[in-house]
């Protein structure tokens with residue numbers, strides 16, 4: 001795998017002609033952050049050898065290189081999900097590649113269903129921990145050049161960055177929660193009993209991504225900041241039918257707040 005990662009990142013770096021310091025993964029309906037980037041180069045995933053091709057509506061499948069908050073960044077517009085049928089190693093391969101482009105931090109965004117009864121639709125939740133119920137991407141032979149066999153996960157979400165993000169949010173009077181993100185395979189949204197179960201095991205929000213990417217980033221020693229937009233509620237009494245379109249439109253409406261926090265946060269790194 002290491003050879004593939006190295007050859008893919010060399011290909012991308014040569015094409016991009018810009019070395020990013022920060023990686024950003026844009027979740028469902030959250031591609032608008034890309035509009036804030038002073039774009040230098042865009043590479044479609046289908047031009048990149050070894051990259052899977054995204055199949056989900058609302059995920060465009062591009063690497064966007066440019067400047068945001070005064071830093072060179074690479075944004076993944078479109079990510080890969082386990083439910084699309086990729087192996088969990090394929091899902092997380094792009095994170096390995098962008099590490100080899102030289103990123104020093106990774107920002108991740110997603111849309112998720114809130115199971116904490118204090119949450120409302122359109123709220124932001126800074127992820128401070130996760131429960132990964134998608135297969136672990138580190139299963140298989142470990143390459144010590146990438147990271148340790150048994151990585152510690154007690155500090156997967158960088159506490160310093162979280163603190164700064166909360167300060168920025170409060171300066172702009174943006175309401176943010178902190179909480180535990182539970183990653184499930186999907187593609188079904190949850191039954192009421194499943195939402196209840198996710199709450200009981202300690203989750204505040206549930207979604208179909210992020211945790212495997214964070215595991216891989218943490219394995220390679222990259223500090224992570226991750227944020228969820230709560231697009232629907234899995235809270236007894238508040239559960240309504242949910243569709244991918246609803247998730248996209250709520251995420252798009254709420255993403256301005258997230259973009260502002262991320263942009264200012266980048267300046268502090």
Ligand code: HPA
Pocket residue numbers: 111112113114186188189190206207208231232233234242247
């Ligand atoms: N469940 C799982 N994934 C999601 C949800 C949800 O309610 N909302 C957005 N992504």
